[in-house]
Amino acid sequence: MDTEPKSDWQERTTQQLVRYEALFKLLDDIQQTEDIQQIARLVATHWKYFANVACWRMVIPNGKGFRVIDGFRGEAYLAEVDNLHPWDAYHLAAQMPIQVKRSEILDNPRLPDHLEGNVISEILVLPFIRLGHCTSLLTVAARRDPFNDLDTRFIRIFGSHFSERLSTIQLRQQAMEALLHKATRDALTGLLNRGAIIEHLGMQLARARAEERPLSVVLADIDFFKVINDSNGHLAGDQVLCEVARRLRAHTLAGDSLGRYGGEEFLFVLYPCTEDAAANAAEQFRRLIAETPITLRRTPPQNIIVTLSLGTSNTDGRSDVRLEELLERADNALYRSKASGRNRVATG
Incomplete structure (x- = not known):
């Protein structure tokens, strides 16, 4: 009479060991x-091998x-979004774990579409909090049968490690991006x-x-920038640099590049771009700055006219x-536009 219960116990133990093995293997794999x-x-x-998981969603704040x-x-499907699904927004704000039968979930907030369906029996929501x-935020759906105690335990264990792993990677990526940005970007203009x-x-x-x-390059130089600095102060000069950079960047086409070449000079790399197209682009940049005064942030606000001289060069x-x-050819062309009266474009 003792044989059957022992056999059942052995079978359950074996199943648990198999699930533990699957859990630890996946934990090891995601570290690699x-x-x-x-x-x-x-x-x-692989999640299904150690827990009754039909589908899931992980939400991680990522900057803005x-x-x-x-x-x-x-x-698996990854997306970067600005606004969360109502379900995610609600539970991210609540920061409370819940385990609820599918039939008990109200439509407000409604579930994400892929967590819906007749085969879904229960939902587990786990926010992971640090400091x-x-x-x-992890949302997990059970298939047909509700989660048992072992399912819940394994989901909590793995979910915590999964969350920690993704957060660590994301923080490292953000740190690397910040270092790269600092190494390649001008601190004042962001170019x-x-x-x-x-x-x-x-x-x-x-x-x-x-x-x-x-390929074409365009060199642009702010006319009389020293006069702007001397007359209005270096803070005003910084405002002018930032506003010129903002306008030029906003009108630089996808695939083209813009950088601060030095002081009050800017360098465009236009590709693919013919000589005529570069001259036309340079003229548009010139007009973009010259035709709209720049407002200095002071009391009272002051409008000043700013112009650019530009030089282009090209290779076929x-x-x-x-x-x-x-x-050098672009710089020589820029010199000619300065010598000819400024606020104009010369080709080299």
């Missing part, structure tokens, strides 16, 4: 990569927006700095040669022109 897409795919395909990872049918801040824009020009020039397509992509030659 920092590719969030790959981690999400591993979770989507959110990273949303959905897993269902063995696939009073919700670092991520590419001199080193970064020249490096980009070198890469685009190599690309132009490989593809035999035209078939000649073996050097980067230094392109810049």
